[in-house]
Amino acid sequence: MRVRRPGHLATAGVAALAAAAAVAGCSSNSTKASSATSAPPPASSAPSSNTSATPAPSDTANSGKTLQIAYLSFAVANSYDAPMLAAAQAAASAGNAKLTVFDANNDPNAQFSQLQNAIGTGKYDGIIVQPIFGTGLTDLVKQAIDKGIKVVNIDQVLGADLTTVQPQVQGLSANIAFVPTDMGTKLGQLAVQACASANLNPCKAGYLYDIKASSLDVAINKAFGAATASSPVKVVAEGEDFFTPAGGLKAVQNMLTAHPDINVIVGSDQGIEGAVQALDAAKKTGKVLLVGYGGSAAGLNGVKAGSWFGTVMQDPASEGQIGVESLVKAIRGNTVTGGLDPLSQLPDQGIVTKANVDKFTAEWPG
Numbered sequence: 001m002r003v004r005r006p007g008h009l010a011t012a013g014v015a016a017l018a019a020a021a022a023v024a025g026c027s028s029n030s031t032k033a034s035s036a037t038s039a040p041p042p043a044s045s046a047p048s049s050n051t052s053a054t055p056a057p058s059d060t061a062n063s064g065k066t067l068q069i070a071y072l073s074f075a076v077a078n079s080y081d082a083p084m085l086a087a088a089q090a091a092a093s094a095g096n097a098k099l100t101v102f103d104a105n106n107d108p109n110a111q112f113s114q115l116q117n118a119i120g121t122g123k124y125d126g127i128i129v130q131p132i133f134g135t136g137l138t139d140l141v142k143q144a145i146d147k148g149i150k151v152v153n154i155d156q157v158l159g160a161d162l163t164t165v166q167p168q169v170q171g172l173s174a175n176i177a178f179v180p181t182d183m184g185t186k187l188g189q190l191a192v193q194a195c196a197s198a199n200l201n202p203c204k205a206g207y208l209y210d211i212k213a214s215s216l217d218v219a220i221n222k223a224f225g226a227a228t229a230s231s232p233v234k235v236v237a238e239g240e241d242f243f244t245p246a247g248g249l250k251a252v253q254n255m256l257t258a259h260p261d262i263n264v265i266v267g268s269d270q271g272i273e274g275a276v277q278a279l280d281a282a283k284k285t286g287k288v289l290l291v292g293y294g295g296s297a298a299g300l301n302g303v304k305a306g307s308w309f310g311t312v313m314q315d316p317a318s319e320g321q322i323g324v325e326s327l328v329k330a331i332r333g334n335t336v337t338g339g340l341d342p343l344s345q346l347p348d349q350g351i352v353t354k355a356n357v358d359k360f361t362a363e364w365p366g
Helices: 012-019 081-094 106-119 140-144 179-196 215-228 245-258 269-281 297-305 316-333
Strands: 067-073 099-104 126-129 150-155 174-178 201-211 233-239 262-267 289-296 311-314 339-340 351-353
Touching: 012 150, 067 081, 067 106, 067 316, 081 099, 081 316, 099 316, 106 126, 106 289, 126 316, 150 316, 150 339, 174 316, 179 215, 179 262, 179 289, 179 311, 179 351, 201 215, 201 245, 201 269, 233 245, 233 262, 233 289, 245 262, 245 269, 262 269, 269 297, 269 351, 289 297, 297 311, 297 351, 339 351
Parallel strands: 067 099, 067 126, 126 150, 150 174, 174 339, 201 233, 201 262, 262 289, 289 311
Antiparallel strands: 311 351
């Protein structure tokens, strides 16, 4: 999972910090790679059957010249990004296209420069944008479109409105992304279910931000608050995990020290992985409900085992596949896909509990 903001962050320094989160569901284990490379990502994952997207017809996708596509990745080595990139590479190959990967390595300024360079070369028929700081790229995306380059945005919102999947840049060929406010609403609904399952009223909650200053966290938290406002869920402690289990471990240890009677902990899957460790060390395993978002392999396994109450799905590989398929169609046939949230096609709105966990397949490890 990654971090974007509804509107601008207060300072450039905060924007750079927010970039370190780069993925509803992202880890921070990325390593520095070259700024442009066509090498395969460090991990691969095919899109699951959760999405109903179909490949572009072969008589269209494979016709004509080999397309040149620039793929602007937020961080190639990130465990959330790697399956997305692998699926994008496979879709490009199927569509007779070559991806050149620009790795921003969680640096929004680097990504801005990479997009400038990709536009300036005149080499690319199309560009896939996976924003770190969405509102910071909109003017450059407009420039690319004005030059006749087809552009598709994936995963994060490209613009200031984090309540919609509809394109916010005129001329964008497709916007394949999840909606942060929807994620927050589902997270809140799942927390309410968790507390109701144990008849807890009030239900004391610990809330893990990933990067509190980021617009993604602001949007998710606001929607979470609205979804739990009239429920027994009461947030009594907050922390930040920076999309890492280590961060989650530290934050939850602090929560348990201040509030040993806490009932439920809510956060991204990476943060909840850290919470599992903190609860085990405090000999509270099974005594605190765990609610995550990300739909990672770690999350689904936790739900299946009964150690997590639930998680909310994210499908990064599907986004990568559908994004490239949409771009190939746009370049070859001028097709406009518009806004599409792959999560909207999932069973039970992508809200996972032990009762339905077998309906879902993880697209990233966690």
